Amino acid sequence: MTVIVRDLRPDVPADTEGFARVRALALPYILFTPESVRHTATRIHPDARYRPLVAVQDGEVIGTAQVHLVHDSPxxxxxxxxxxxxxxxxxxxxGRLLVRAAEEYLTAQGATKLFAWALDEPANRAFAERRGYTQGRSGHFLRLDLANGTLPPLLDVPPDVELRTAADFAADPRPLFELDAETMLDEPSDVTSEFTDYDAWIAENWRHPLLDRDLTTVACVGGRPAAFTVVYTDGGARYSTAMTGTARAHRGRGLAKLAKVHSLHRARAAGVTEAFTGNDTGNDPMIAINKWLGYEICATEVRYVRELG
Structure with a gap:
């Protein structure tokens, strides 16, 4: 039967379940659930012009596309x-139909430069390059077996540091927003993004259904967040690091490492068996931390770029 491409219907469970299933099979290193698919489709900032697409054959979702403008970039x-x-x-x-629909939509929205991730496999790379995309940065996915592997021992918490969780900031998460905004500026990427809209951050990030506020761990100095590791969990036994960073004034003290090892120990005690994270291949300090924690590279992806005429 013919493959058709159409918009995702976020209020239809078959669509969100199918979208999450495709992503779990094609990219198992990132957590997706029907709830997270629905959340992104309905809560992302309107300036992103976000348009999730699905490819359907015989009533089954067999392909997906996340399509949007980088609205928070300068x-x-x-x-x-x-x-x-x-x-x-x-x-x-x-794949061909999804790319064509996505490119036509982004062009109509005024995009002049397109970015796309592809797993570092010959067929995927050839698919991108045939369509005029050139290679940009690359990144690793890393996996940690918490069920059968070993974690380094817990690090001592320095006298001037207090470890807290995101749940401790439920009444006022703005300090976490400010830390997230600062660390985002130094995140290695082909695409520059800035967090400047607190209300949008609350809607998209703080209220994300996968955010685990109890396992998200924050190292505070003088009562203010100085470093953190943001954790997503899928309601089962899988854990993913969404962001780890340290404020510039507090770097060099190992605070991100401290937050991350404490979070993973608590995750294992809570029954988590598998943890994932991702690193830009040029981010040597974070790669070193993750290798110390016991993570192993399980896949690599390449960012492809296409300039529109």
Whole structure:
């Protein structure tokens, strides 16, 4: 039967479940649930012009695309499309149709430069390059087996540092927003983003259904957040690091390492068996921390860029 591409319907469980299933099969290193798919579709900032697409064949979702403008960048005209097809449903035209629909939409929204992630595999790279995309940065996915592996011992907490959780900031999360905004500026990326809208951050990030406020760990100095590791969990036994960073004034003390090892110990005690994280391949300090924690590289992805005429 023919493959068709259409908009995701966030209020239809079959769509959000199908979207999450495709992403879990094609990219198992990032947590997706139907609730998180629905949240992103309905809570992302309207200036992003976010348009999630699905490729459907015989009533089954076999491919997905996340399509949006980088609205929070100081550089205008940037768009992103991330396309994934079920590994057992490839070579049916779904990827090609999704890319075409995404590019047409972003072009109509004024995008002049497109960014797309692709797993570092020959077929994926060839697919991107045939469509005029050139290689940019790359990043690793890393996995930690908490069920059978070992964690380093807990690090001592310095006298002037207090470890807290995101749940401790429930009444006023603005200090976490400020730390997130500062550390985001130094995140290695082809795309520059800035967090400047507190209300949007609350809607998209603080209220994200996968955010685990009890395992998200914050190192505070003088009562203020100085470093943190932001944790997503899927309601089961899987854990993912969404962000780890340290305020510039407090770098060099190992506070991110401290927060992360304490979070992982508590996660294992809570029954988490598998943890994932991701690193830009040029981020040597964070790669070193993750290797010390016991993470191993399980996949690599490449960011591809296309300039529109």
């Amino acid at each position: 550089d205008p005209g940037q768009g992103c499309l991330n396309v994934y097809v079920r590994p057992d449903r490839t070579r049916r035209g779904a």
